[in-house]
Amino acid sequence: MPVSRSRRPPARSNTRSFASRRATCSGPTSLRHRLPGPRVFWADEIAAAARGPQVVNDSKTPSGTVHVGSLRGPVVVDTIARALRRAGVPVELRYGVDDLDPMDAQALLTPDAIDRYMGVPLGHVPDPVGDCHASYARHFAQAFIDTFDGLGIRPDVYYWMSEIYASGAMDRYIRAALDAAATIRDIYRRVAHVDHPDEWHPLFVICTSCGRIGTTIVTGWDRASGTVRYECRPDLVDWARGCGHAGTASPFGGRAKLPYNVDWAAKWDLFGVTIEPAGKDLSTRGGSRDRSDAIAREVFGNEPPMNVPYEFLNIGGRKMSTSRGLGASATQVADVIPPEQLRTLFLRPRPKVAIEFDPDGTDAIPRLFDESDRLAAATAGREVRGELPADHERVFAYSLVEPDADIATEAAAYRPPFAHLALLEQVPGVDVAERVAAEKGSTLTAREAEILDERRHAARAWLEAYAPERARMSVVRDELPVAVAALDDGQRAYLRALRDALAEAAWNGDAVQGAIFATAKARDLAAGRAFAALYAAFLGRDSGPRAGWLLAALDREFVLSRLVEASA
RNA sequence: GGGCGCCUAGCUCAACGGCAGAGCAAGUGACUCUUAAUCACUAGGUUCGGGGUUCGAAUCCCCGGGCGCUCACCA
Structure with a gap:
């Protein structure tokens, strides 16, 4: 009973397709000239290898603020989608919000909310900032959607897993996963060396008593009635405390959620995903991606999408x-x-x-x-x-x-x-x-x-x-910069002469700059040394922005008196 | 312990089987007008080490070293 559906051929083939470089030399000379040249841009290389329409997918758990590093994935995904479009390949870019994931970080909760909300689906936790959004998940999802938009990353579809589950679209995968519980436990053992007890089933029920999802374990599945037996254990995880309730419930229509790896494989099948990049934390051997690949193949009878592993x-x-x-x-x-x-x-x-x-x-x-x-x-x-x-x-x-x-x-x-x-x-x-x-x-x-x-x-x-x-630079106003001590007699005399010239110059950048050069020329002082003296006198360093405009921006009396002081 | 990536000029990186290069930094010079600008020039290298393949290796293979990230609970 694999939940399979006909799907498009995957985009994979060989990612290192050098089709353009292997082109025969029958083309124009200019092209041949380029043959040994640099490789094509990586996203265009992926696009060139794609066969048929593509569905590019990525998702994110809205658990808090986005930090810059985590923006690489979205940019990579967006760039691949753009490259595919440019290559004339029909493409859909989907972005999932995993808002049924449990609250597992307490940093953004008030102390009294920790007890109540740790382990509860993010979509059921109130907005920490106020009541501008319907939930914690909505609040932070909005923040990253806005960030993406500002970066020109505009998926064709944003979908919310709480809604996908509620719609019943995931039910057949839940059923298939529960039927294949033994296979999935075996995959975890074989691929990731994670040993779940035999009673463990690949599903998290939202506790009907306390509303937590992170603390429940499904211990039995009754196909006939379509119900599961579950327990909400106080000590299942150390970051949240279950209420101890045990009971029977229907897992369908949004009342339960598949574990991450199973959920991932189910999404691939449901949406027909052909390309899904994953960060190196997921792409490691025995990591999430391997587990999900195995589940896709062995449980849902579905070939996983092409991965584009990316670094941080x-x-x-x-x-x-x-x-x-x-x-x-x-x-x-x-x-x-x-x-x-x-x-x-x-x-x-x-x-x-x-x-x-x-x-x-x-x-x-x-x-x-x-x-x-x-x-x-x-x-x-x-x-x-x-x-x-x-x-x-x-x-x-x-x-x-x-x-x-x-x-x-x-x-x-x-x-x-x-x-x-x-x-x-x-x-x-x-x-x-x-x-x-x-x-x-x-x-x-x-x-x-x-x-x-x-x-x-x-x-x-x-x-x-x-x-x-x-x-950084700033005008040293209160005292004579120490750098002035290093000026030589020629530079001092120059500053003195400049003081006289500036006393009569018009007070604007051009005029002052002109006086600076003219005075240096008249005294036969190299321009570089003249400027160095000025920067020492005003900034306490040996270089700076265009001196004429700098001085003209300052108060004239201050400039004149500083020139006298520095030339002493 | 497993995986991935990286190691090339002071720094950041390019070259992905065909003469080791650029940007920035540095140095020298030019400039009466962008003096932290611009322009010209100079210097800087045992491509981490050791083997191998090849007419030819920074590049491919093997061995070793170093750095970093990551996984082994959950997502």
Whole structure:
């Protein structure tokens, strides 16, 4: 009685299909020229191997806030779906919310709620924040759906497992799993070395007495009456306490849920899933994916979908963790890394390669922007220095938030260099928008103004939370910077002369900058030494932003008196 | 203990059987005007070690080392 249904041929074949590279040399010379070149972008490679319509699936338990690392899966899934669409393959992207999973983390519960709600399905726990959502699950699911949307990840279907179970769609799988209880126990033993007692059945009933699902064990199945015998045990798991109730119940129509691995295999069959990437925690041998594959084949008579195992995002060589503070949650990082750059970060490496990303006190974030800008420039046909990743224009296109955006227009948009912006943001009184337009050489388009705003916001957030000391600068106002002591006589004399020149100059960036150069020239001092003296006098360091505009942004009397002090 | 990934220039990585490369950092120089910008140039390597296959190996195979993540309860 396998619950099988006719399904499309799986997308698998060989994932390392190098069809394009093996193409015979009968094509145009330009193509032949590319043959030994770099491999195609990984998602396009998957798309090229696909045969027939595809159903791409992913799901998530809405147990709390999303952290950045967990965004890789959704980006991978979305990119595969986009690549398939581009290849002309009919595709449906489905995203499941596992809201019948039990509450198992108490971090977000108030102390008095812990007793009551640990082990209860997330969909039955009240919204911890207030009553803006129907449940805990709805609250956090909404948060990650919003996050996905901001990243341009828009599944065709979001489905809620509580609703799928309630609809009765899972009943036939529940029945099949209970019938095959012995087989499933054997699979757990054989594949994962997990030894469940013979009384164990692959099902969790929602206790009719206390409402918990994480504490129940089904100990018997009566096919004839379609009921199970279950117990809600106080000591079944150590993170929740069952009420001790024992009884008989119907497991259908949303009153019970299959264990994770069985549930997964059932979903594949129900939705006809052909591709489902899984993180390395699940993809390990003997892990969830292996168990679910075996259950799909041996219990539901169904070939599992193609897996695309993906690695995680490490921060400073370590897995990211909420307890490590800065930058853990997706929303925090989204402040500093706009969606397009975040997509680039996740897309560029092949899925199985771990991403090392350490934004704290490093230039990792400015460099991510630079890399993203190079991709845009190269896609726009501008010459860029250095090498580019394979199919760089695809990487750029898939990084765009809007799947339908005009690639050429996006690529051509002016993108102010991030590090430069971060500097401008720190110069008091500067009109950044005007400055950027001047550097571009023409008025910003609406889209460019949008990009600028996004980056200014990111730059300020970066300076506040991550930037290394050398990227920060501030005018030393209260006292003479110690760096002044290192100035030589020529530099001191220069500062003195500049004081006189500035006393009469117009007080704007151009005029001051002009005076700085003119005075250096007149005194035969190398420009570099002149600037170094200025930076020492005002910033206490040997370099800085454009000095003319920096000084013009300051109070004139302060500038003049500081120049006198520093030249003494 | 099992699995996966990684180890190439100071850092981050590319090259996936055909001359070891780029970005950033560093150094030198240019610039009366983006002086943390831009431009030119320079330097930097026993590709973790040892075997093997090959005309040819960073790349493929075997042995060893190191780092990281992950699984072995639940999801």
